[in-house]
Amino acid sequence: MTDPFSVIFAAIPSLANAGVAIAKASKETDRNSQLIDFQKAIIGINSMVASVQAANQSLQAEKRELEQQIATMENWNTEKQRYQARAPFPSAMVYAVKKSEANGEPAHYLCAQCYQGKSKSFLIDATLSPDKGAQGRSTLFLACNVCGTKLDSGYSRGTIERKYAEEL
Numbered sequence: 001m002t003d004p005f006s007v008i009f010a011a012i013p014s015l016a017n018a019g020v021a022i023a024k025a026s027k028e029t030d031r032n033s034q035l036i037d038f039q040k041a042i043i044g045i046n047s048m049v050a051s052v053q054a055a056n057q058s059l060q061a062e063k064r065e066l067e068q069q070i071a072t073m074e075n076w077n078t079e080k081q082r083y084q085a086r087a088p089f090p091s092a093m094v095y096a097v098k099k100s101e102a103n104g105e106p107a108h109y110l111c112a113q114c115y116q117g118k119s120k121s122f123l124i125d126a127t128l129s130p131d132k133g134a135q136g137r138s139t140l141f142l143a144c145n146v147c148g149t150k151l152d153s154g155y156s157r158g159t160i161e162r163k164y165a166e167e168l
Contacts (some may be wrong), residue, residue: 098165
């Protein structure tokens with residue numbers, strides 16, 4: 001692809017030559033013809049300048065988007081250091097906040113699946129009742145409202161006590 005700036009700069013001498021030709025034209029018909037060619041050249045250059053400006057705006061938007069993506073990644077890298085993978089009960093993997101990184105926040109758990117997807121999703125208590133007519137008990141789960149993950153606590157009622165990563 002030809003560099004648009006080279007094309008624009010290459011067109012300037014021919015534009016100057018057309019201006020000289022207009023000034024030298026002795027007949028009005030020649031001058032009008034030269035003037036039309038001159039205007040066509042200006043329109044062509046304006047079109048190229050507009051194209052360069054559009055490309056520049058597109059590149060600036062792409063740059064802003066990439067800068068935002070970098071900032072988001074840097075923020076996530078900082079945030080994820082606050083958590084550690086832990087199993088609060090058998091067969092349940094969560095990311096628990098480290099007490100040293102809690103910054104005054106209470107102990108809490110993040111969904112491991114969402115965490116791996118670079119998203120911070122808090123796990124909440126949820127109760128699953130047995131089907132009608134089933135012989136069984138209600139089950140207390142940790143649930144993710146984002147991805148739908150459910151982690152069986154092994155408890156049938158109450159609330160699940162959250163602990164800091166160092167306490168698990």
